[in-house]
Amino acid sequence: MKSKAKISKKENITLEATTLFKRKGYAATSMRDLATTIGVEAATLYSHISSKAEILQKICFDMAWEFFNAVEAIDSSEHSATEKLQKLIASHVGVVTKHTDSSAVFLHEWRHLEEPHLTVFLKMRQDYENKFREVITEGIAMGEFVKIDAKFTVLTILSALNHIHEWYKPEGKMTPEQIATHLAEILLKGIISK
Amino acid sequence: MKSKAKISKKENITLEATTLFKRKGYAATSMRDLATTIGVEAATLYSHISSKAEILQKICFDMAWEFFNAVEAIDSSEHSATEKLQKLIASHVGVVTKHTDSSAVFLHEWRHLEEPHLTVFLKMRQDYENKFREVITEGIAMGEFVKIDAKFTVLTILSALNHIHEWYKPEGKMTPEQIATHLAEILLKGIISK
DNA sequence: CCTACCGATCGGTAGG
């Protein structure tokens, strides 16, 4: 019997590719770079994966699924818009901090996806943004939030949340929960003290 | 006498390169792509510029200068931390909205700079971030701002400001001034209505 | 998992 929790060759390729794609970018990472990192010849990679493009697709769509999955149950609850938004923020921060490298690739390299994947990807991203937008719109309608353009607000919030991967270190002093709390604090109440 | 306001060949190359670098990324943009866009053969570009790397350097450092220049006078004034931060935000938004394509390249493609330029670039970016950090630290010390980690706050603010280029259209309904005001509103006071 | 290799394309130069 082979060892149980060991990851497959293909999973390892995806893992190392994620690190390289984050550091050098998809286009500037060659299959020979990747092969050298893993310790095989470039041709050997093709026994496990079918193309460079396929690796990127897997990373981007796996992450899209992670984001959606984490947010699934939230809008069916009956909390206030404020509470929903806090949950959306915590959920998003949870995914980004759990998968920092994949998040970076998801965020910056999706434009190298080939059709028809690119169109599907953009549709998913739009659907995800709409979950935030609905909560913002509801909060404005209910008088919980100030009257600022909903799209503008969503993009501002997501920009702030999406770039955690640039500085977050798992061994750092802030836990993902603290980061989520502080971000929600800033975005909901601002940094001016009362 | 040649026409007055006409931009030089080199300036035009930089301009078209900026558009392509934003859309496809630096690594995925070939000199033949660029030549075709301009309407010459690839070899012709080298009569005006010395290398692909030089174009990226010019874009990144011109933008760094823009950001610094716009922020120059602010911290010597005697306003409150809140007012200073509002000015920093307005200044930054002004640069990003005036140079959307260059901002995107500045923000995403700097990692393809070659040494020693890369080190210089990162130093400049750090110095710029420090201008924000000083104001945040001052605001916390004066009791104007809530006690949240200064570095964390700066990166959150800059993330929100830096991604305006993804959706800003000069012909859109919000002016740069309105964007700056609304962003400052969200970041300083939050979106919860009082 | 490797050796050997493919056609295509890369950034850039020589020479006019």
Next chain:
DNA sequence: CCTACCGATCGGTAGG
């Protein structure tokens, strides 16, 4: 500003 071309490297395949 072009034609012609350079060596290097790209993603990927054949065959074992």
